Amino acid sequence: MEPKEKEYIESLFPAVKDISDADLREKVCQLWVQMWRGSNFEKIEDLSQWEPARDIVNWTNVEHTNEVTRCAATIGRLFEEMYPIKVNLDYIIAGAILHDVDKLALFDSKTGSHIDRGEKFSHANYGAHAALAIGLPQDVAHIIGSHSANYSSTEPRTVEAVIVRQADHVIAEGRNTALDCRVNFKLEK
Ligand SMILES: [Fe+2]
Numbered sequence: 001m002e003p004k005e006k007e008y009i010e011s012l013f014p015a016v017k018d019i020s021d022a023d024l025r026e027k028v029c030q031l032w033v034q035m036w037r038g039s040n041f042e043k044i045e046d047l048s049q050w051e052p053a054r055d056i057v058n059w060t061n062v063e064h065t066n067e068v069t070r071c072a073a074t075i076g077r078l079f080e081e082m083y084p085i086k087v088n089l090d091y092i093i094a095g096a097i098l099h100d101v102d103k104l105a106l107f108d109s110k111t112g113s114h115i116d117r118g119e120k121f122s123h124a125n126y127g128a129h130a131a132l133a134i135g136l137p138q139d140v141a142h143i144i145g146s147h148s149a150n151y152s153s154t155e156p157r158t159v160e161a162v163i164v165r166q167a168d169h170v171i172a173e174g175r176n177t178a179l180d181c182r183v184n185f186k187l188e189k
């Protein structure tokens with residue numbers, strides 16, 4: 001990963017800098033760069049939140065990711081205040097920033113449809129495996145892999161994974177309701 005690429009990822013996802021573990025921070029940036037370089041998107045911010053519906057869903061995957069990350073980190077901090085538990089905030093932030101990273105690698109920037117890889121591998125699961133392949137912790141890969149009600153092949157098994165999954169859902173659906181831009185199809189997460 002070039003220093004410029006890392007700066008680009010940090011500028012898109014400012015919460016990367018809130019990850020205290022330097023190696024984790026590095027790998028989060030690395031996975032975004034890898035997915036981007038393996039895609040045909042010119043810029044990461046060109047990807048809509050749900051690519052097949054890009055004409056209706058008018059916010060980008062970057063905006064969505066940042067909203068989910070803020071929401072999940074806030075819930076994580078609240079959990080530590082409310083319950084006698086230690087929540088791994090690094091994992092929550094890393095998992096939230098990466099939860100939809102694989103969309104870049106599964107969709108075509110021109111048509112908005114799945115590319116061949118997107119037909120053969122499913123959202124969430126592809127991201128989880130890519131995370132494991134570059135050496136991200138298993139618990140971060142699990143957050144990515146279990147975040148989607150529609151696509152995940154496993155349910156969340158950790159408190160961090162539960163928090164990211166619910167933050168994703170409340171942001172995806174809450175934004176539609178709050179901004180009154182409901183669309184006449186079921187938004188896939
Ligand atoms: Fe999402």
Ligand SMILES: [Fe+2]
Pocket residue numbers: 099100123124147148189
């Ligand atoms: Fe997703």
